[in-house]
Amino acid sequence: MPKEATIINNNRLIKLLKQNGLSITDSRKKILQLFLEQDGALSHGDIEKRAGEKFDRVTVYRTLQVFVDKGIVHTIPTADNSIRYALCKDECGEGHHHDHHIHFVCDTCNTTYCLDDVVTPEIKLPKGYSAGHVEVVVEGVCKNCQ
């Protein structure tokens, strides 16, 4: 008999997928599960590692792509050119991301966090430039590595 937490999680996964018009498959559930278990963001490589030998590399690429398209996860640019993915909050949906929070990358453990409570500041641009999205990535030491 599965544990309570597992059941709840499973329902949540299914709900998330259904909401976005995606069919419920093992790989999608497993990958979403990884995001839910994880405080921070995951790179493609992280997911491959943690999923074990379970999926084809290609499935991971395609699944992540679908999740980004549907607004289930968003990408976080990092200086080392490894894209990280993190779960979006509920306000995000297909075609419109509302991730106005900042991102934090720990120098020590290399974990990437979405700091949902820290709102991106207003940026005053020079004449002639008009701002759309503002992305802030702070690098430093996280709460677990102090």
Next chain:
Amino acid sequence: MPKEATIINNNRLIKLLKQNGLSITDSRKKILQLFLEQDGALSHGDIEKRAGEKFDRVTVYRTLQVFVDKGIVHTIPTADNSIRYALCKDECGEGHHHDHHIHFVCDTCNTTYCLDDVVTPEIKLPKGYSAGHVEVVVEGVCKNCQ
């Protein structure tokens, strides 16, 4: 006889390389030249294209790596996972970058600018996190594409 501007540029290139203890070679001069000619930032691919058939792909990789190590250029993370490189201001040197300005990526022409006059704002982090470097990338429409 070369034009005045060419001579000045050439001297500037040589000075930049000498300051950083690098030997003066054609590829380094040419790549630096591309940065000086260019208002915005360049990706590895941009450089290959603009340099024509002049250099081996490997030379471009190695040259950019050296420039980053020496603090001649800095990297700009972007959402599409293509690293852009831009010239550093004079205060940068080996091991310490002082690029406290923000970066701007134009949605229309895809040019990346260093907005040297726009300083990165202070970010108030949650308890437990300590900030190091703050990277801000604004996406919008640039002065030439309005």
Next chain:
DNA sequence: GTAACTGCAAAATATTTGCATCCTT
């Protein structure tokens, strides 16, 4: 049953490394 999803194979790209040769100092 049908459309969507996956896994495999393979192509296309991107990046790194070793080494012989050439260039800068």
Next chain:
DNA sequence: AAGGATGCAAATATTTTGCAGTTAC
């Protein structure tokens, strides 16, 4: 002359694509 830089070849790594078989609905 000596050390550093380049170019070529080749090894790795990453990402994309096509297609046949499988699964979800």
